[in-house]
Amino acid sequence: VSCTVAHGDDAKATARRPAALAPYERLLPAPASARAEGAPYVFGAGTVIRTGVGAPEEVRRVGELLAEQLRGPGGLPLPVVDGDEGDGVRLRLDTGDAELGAEGYRLRTTPAGITLTARTPAGLFHAGQTLRQLVPVRGAGGVPGGTVVDVPRFAYRGAMVDVARHHFPVEQVKRYVDQLAQYKINTLHLHLTDDQGWRIAIDSWPRLAEYGGASEVGGGPGGHWTKEEYRDLVAYAAERYVDVVPEIDMPGHVNAALASYPELTCDGKAPERYTGIKVGFSSLCVGKERTYEFIDQVLGELAELTPGRYLHIGGDEAHSTPAADYAAFMDRAQRVVAEHGKTVVAWHQLANARPAPGAVLQYWGHDRTAAAEKAAVVAAGKSGHPVILSPADHAYLDMKYDTATKPGLAWAGYVPVRRSYSWNPGSYLPGLPESAVLGVEAPLWTETVANRSDWELLAFPRVLGLAELGWSPSAALDWTAYRERLAAQGPRLEAQDITYYRAPEVPWE
Numbered sequence: 001v002s003c004t005v006a007h008g009d010d011a012k013a014t015a016r017r018p019a020a021l022a023p024y025e026r027l028l029p030a031p032a033s034a035r036a037e038g039a040p041y042v043f044g045a046g047t048v049i050r051t052g053v054g055a056p057e058e059v060r061r062v063g064e065l066l067a068e069q070l071r072g073p074g075g076l077p078l079p080v081v082d083g084d085e086g087d088g089v090r091l092r093l094d095t096g097d098a099e100l101g102a103e104g105y106r107l108r109t110t111p112a113g114i115t116l117t118a119r120t121p122a123g124l125f126h127a128g129q130t131l132r133q134l135v136p137v138r139g140a141g142g143v144p145g146g147t148v149v150d151v152p153r154f155a156y157r158g159a160m161v162d163v164a165r166h167h168f169p170v171e172q173v174k175r176y177v178d179q180l181a182q183y184k185i186n187t188l189h190l191h192l193t194d195d196q197g198w199r200i201a202i203d204s205w206p207r208l209a210e211y212g213g214a215s216e217v218g219g220g221p222g223g224h225w226t227k228e229e230y231r232d233l234v235a236y237a238a239e240r241y242v243d244v245v246p247e248i249d250m251p252g253h254v255n256a257a258l259a260s261y262p263e264l265t266c267d268g269k270a271p272e273r274y275t276g277i278k279v280g281f282s283s284l285c286v287g288k289e290r291t292y293e294f295i296d297q298v299l300g301e302l303a304e305l306t307p308g309r310y311l312h313i314g315g316d317e318a319h320s321t322p323a324a325d326y327a328a329f330m331d332r333a334q335r336v337v338a339e340h341g342k343t344v345v346a347w348h349q350l351a352n353a354r355p356a357p358g359a360v361l362q363y364w365g366h367d368r369t370a371a372a373e374k375a376a377v378v379a380a381g382k383s384g385h386p387v388i389l390s391p392a393d394h395a396y397l398d399m400k401y402d403t404a405t406k407p408g409l410a411w412a413g414y415v416p417v418r419r420s421y422s423w424n425p426g427s428y429l430p431g432l433p434e435s436a437v438l439g440v441e442a443p444l445w446t447e448t449v450a451n452r453s454d455w456e457l458l459a460f461p462r463v464l465g466l467a468e469l470g471w472s473p474s475a476a477l478d479w480t481a482y483r484e485r486l487a488a489q490g491p492r493l494e495a496q497d498i499t500y501y502r503a504p505e506v507p508w509e
């Protein structure tokens, strides 16, 4: 069912409400394959979740979390039990099913029960999130009979939050993790440091958080996370199969660090703390050995706190670092990351220096980015550097939707819901083969975001589109069909009390 809304008029025209989609057509992200067939399974007071005899503890945990999510407030008892036989929801690890890969799953529903099969607990978790979407959002009703066989297109499906421009409590980030994981996003990139604030406690350099953390954009009090809080967040994310990628931005974006430790500046004088929103004015002192002790200790402590394989070292907008210094600094910073057993991620400016073997580049250009800059990223991608795509004029959640959006910036243009969704990561950068694309990420910069409702308003619903671009097969990507899938999520977002933009291009339910 399509509406005739001319391209470019989307923000003004209100899309007509199409006929309701069948449940398997509403799944978001769209699965690799789904077929409705046979009679439904109806949840009842006696429904149990079965994890299988002798199932690993982790499967039981996936079952417990799913039970909690399906129960809802005042809902069914849904106990989690061992054993395999009998009706209810069955979670099955089957390592033999090679086509399901590391995150794929099979979900089969008949009147006798629902079976979730995957090679890994992560796959079972994703299957559970699909099942949640097949349960009517309100009232009674069954899960329609049928089968979903689903695998992700890309391994890396990320969202970033900038907790440096404004400080946010860990609780708010956990809430975001829950919101994202239900759409199969599996990576949370935390932009922990910037000119305006240093948000993570580092034992060997305590003033970073104590002094450098006590500021934020606009002059508020700021704040920081203790190591315990960070560990707790990482563990919470891991239980939802979300990996944390922490970022310490360098050699630019470091005013909070320089303000905390004058020994890090070339002239030994600490700058004032900064609460504005300019970029590109600060730099670590590339010629000082103390700088490298600093990054070694900071990245060492962070590596020790972080179970995931990546450390993000920024590398963007180093406008106050001469190009040769930048390259020399990034060589050493990359070596430090390797010495601590991690893999480098950096913003794509690293492509113009010397990316170390295996380093991952995060592209954040846009339509008007110079061809030479894009070509450098493509060349790096072809020579073996995996690329994460975060094109600012599609993927940046901090761009305003339109002139009426209150929070947000617009340096990459307005990004309405349709625009944020309408690009194909596999063919986005001319000449970059899909095999070089590790995945996609939606960054939320927070110069203009100071509370939960502005955060959610900018992220929702656009982050759902990014989730689909990262997960669904290329053939499923279609705006006309997508906006109906998205419309069907409205009541679910509301049930979770998520603030979202009811974009006029979407025929919201």
Ligand code: TNX
Pocket (backbone or CB within 6 Å): 279, 316, 317, 347, 364, 396, 398, 409, 445, 446, 447
């Ligand atoms: C560019 S994207 C930046 C950030 C800003 C953002 C605002 C990138 C790597 N750097 O420092 O917060 O734009 O949209």
